[in-house]
Amino acid sequence: MKTMRLLSITVSCTAAIVALLSTAGTAQQKVPFRGETPIAPSGIPKIPLPDQPVVYDTAEGQRIRVVVHASGLSHPWSLAFLPDGTMLVTERDGRLRVIRNGVLDPKAVEGVPTIRRAGLSGLMDVVLHPQFASNNFVYLSYAKPLNEKESATAIARGKWNGTALTEVKDVFVAPAGVGGGARMAFGRDGTLYVTTGGGGGNGPQDPNGLGGKVLRLKDDGTIPPDNPFVGKPGHRPEIFTMGHRSSLGLAVHPGTGEVWQNENGPNGGDEINILKPGANYGWPIISLGRVYAGPWQSPSGVFYREGFEQPIVYWTPAIAVSGMTFYTGDRLPKWKGDVFVGSLREGEIPGTGHLERILFNEKMEELRRESLLQPLRQRIRDVRQGPDGLLYLLTDEDDGAVLRIEPAS
Numbered sequence: 001m002k003t004m005r006l007l008s009i010t011v012s013c014t015a016a017i018v019a020l021l022s023t024a025g026t027a028q029q030k031v032p033f034r035g036e037t038p039i040a041p042s043g044i045p046k047i048p049l050p051d052q053p054v055v056y057d058t059a060e061g062q063r064i065r066v067v068v069h070a071s072g073l074s075h076p077w078s079l080a081f082l083p084d085g086t087m088l089v090t091e092r093d094g095r096l097r098v099i100r101n102g103v104l105d106p107k108a109v110e111g112v113p114t115i116r117r118a119g120l121s122g123l124m125d126v127v128l129h130p131q132f133a134s135n136n137f138v139y140l141s142y143a144k145p146l147n148e149k150e151s152a153t154a155i156a157r158g159k160w161n162g163t164a165l166t167e168v169k170d171v172f173v174a175p176a177g178v179g180g181g182a183r184m185a186f187g188r189d190g191t192l193y194v195t196t197g198g199g200g201g202n203g204p205q206d207p208n209g210l211g212g213k214v215l216r217l218k219d220d221g222t223i224p225p226d227n228p229f230v231g232k233p234g235h236r237p238e239i240f241t242m243g244h245r246s247s248l249g250l251a252v253h254p255g256t257g258e259v260w261q262n263e264n265g266p267n268g269g270d271e272i273n274i275l276k277p278g279a280n281y282g283w284p285i286i287s288l289g290r291v292y293a294g295p296w297q298s299p300s301g302v303f304y305r306e307g308f309e310q311p312i313v314y315w316t317p318a319i320a321v322s323g324m325t326f327y328t329g330d331r332l333p334k335w336k337g338d339v340f341v342g343s344l345r346e347g348e349i350p351g352t353g354h355l356e357r358i359l360f361n362e363k364m365e366e367l368r369r370e371s372l373l374q375p376l377r378q379r380i381r382d383v384r385q386g387p388d389g390l391l392y393l394l395t396d397e398d399d400g401a402v403l404r405i406e407p408a409s
C-alpha cells in the first residue's frame with residue numbers, strides 16, 4: 001500500500017516535471033537568424049573611451065590606471081615597438097601608422113603593399129625581425145589580391161628607414177583562397193610562425209592544403225628543412241601544426257621558448273594551445289564549443305579523440321580571443337608571468353570585449369582567470385608589452401585607440 005502510494009507520487013511528480021519541461025521548451029525566446037547564425041543583439045550601446053585615466057582595483061592587488069595613449073586609428077590590428085620606443089600600428093584597411101611618444105603621425109607609412117579588405121581581414125600583423133637592429137626588416141601579413149576575385153594570405157618584408165618601408169617584397173604568398181587571421185611570431189630559432197584561417201569545411205584536416213594551419217618559415221619565406229612534414233608525400237612542407245579554426249594570437253613563452261597559439265571556436269570552444277611539431281588540434285572534428293545555431297560542434301558531444309591535442313585553456317562561452325602576450329615586466333609586478341588575451345566580445349554579445357589575465361602554475365596549468373576593463377566595452381584586438389614594461393592594448397573600433405595599462409600606486 002505504502003509502495004503503491006510512493007509509486008503514484010513518483011508518477012505524478014514525473015508527469016509534472018515532463019509538463020514543466022515541455023512548457024519551458026515552448027516558452028524559449030525566438031531570435032532572428034541570418035543563415036545559420038543568430039543576429040547579435042544590440043542592447044548594449046557603444047560608449048566613448050573616457051577622456052581621463054581610469055583607475056581599477058584588480059584581483060591580485062595590482063592597482064592599475066588605464067590611459068588612452070593614442071586615438072584616431074581605424075580598426076588597428078597589431079603593433080610592434082621599434083628599439084627607440086616608436087610604435088608601428090597596422091590598420092585593417094591597409095595603412096601602417098607610426099606613434100612617437102603617444103603622438104599619432106597623421107601620415108601613413110609609405111611602402112605598404114596593396115591589400116584586399118574582406119570580412120575581418122586586410123592588413124594584419126606587423127613584426128620585427130629578431131635582428132632588426134642590424135637589418136631593419138619589418139614583416140607585414142595581409143590579404144593579397146591575386147586577381148579580381150581571389151586573394152590569399154601573404155607576408156611582405158621591407159626595410160624600415162626611419163619613416164618608410166623600402167625594398168618591400170613578398171616573401172610568402174599562400175595558395176588562392178587561404179585567408180583569415182594571419183598572426184605572426186618569430187621563434188627563438190629565428191623561424192617565423194604564421195597562422196592561417198580554416199574557412200568552412202574540412203580544410204584544417206587536409207595536410208595537402210594550407211588553410212587552418214600554423215606554418216613555419218625561414219626569415220626569407222623558404223621552408224626550414226626540419227619542418228615536421230618535409231619530404232612526406234601528400235603533406236605541405238610549410239605546415240607546423242594543423243586542425244585550427246581561426247587563430248588570432250601567437251606568442252613565444254619567455255621561459256620555455258614554446259609557441260603558444262590561440263584560436264576562436266564558433267559559439268564557445270575558444271582555445272589556447274601549445275604548438276608541437278606535426279600535431280593536430282582537432283578542428284573541425286573535435287571542439288569544446290557549439291555551432292552558432294546551438295548544437296555541439298563535435299558529433300554526439302565527443303570532446304576527446306585519440307590523436308588530437310587538447311587546449312591548455314578553453315572558453316565556453318566564447319570570448320572571441322585575439323592578440324596574446326606573456327607579461328615579463330617589472331612595472332606590474334603582481335602580473336609577472338601571466339598570460340594576457342584580448343577579447344572582442346563575450347557570449348556572442350557585442351559591447352562585452354575586455355582583457356583576460358590567466359595565472360598558471362609551474363606546469364602551465366591554469367590557476368586563476370580574471371576579466372579586466374569590461375566597463376570600457378571595447379573590442380580588444382591586441383595586447384603587447386612595451387619596452388617600458390607597461391601593457392599596450394589596441395581597440396578594434398571605428399575610432400580605435402591604443403590603451404596603456406600602468407601601475408596606479
Ligand SMILES: [Ca+2]
Nearest residue numbers: 271281282283
Ligand atoms: Ca582544438
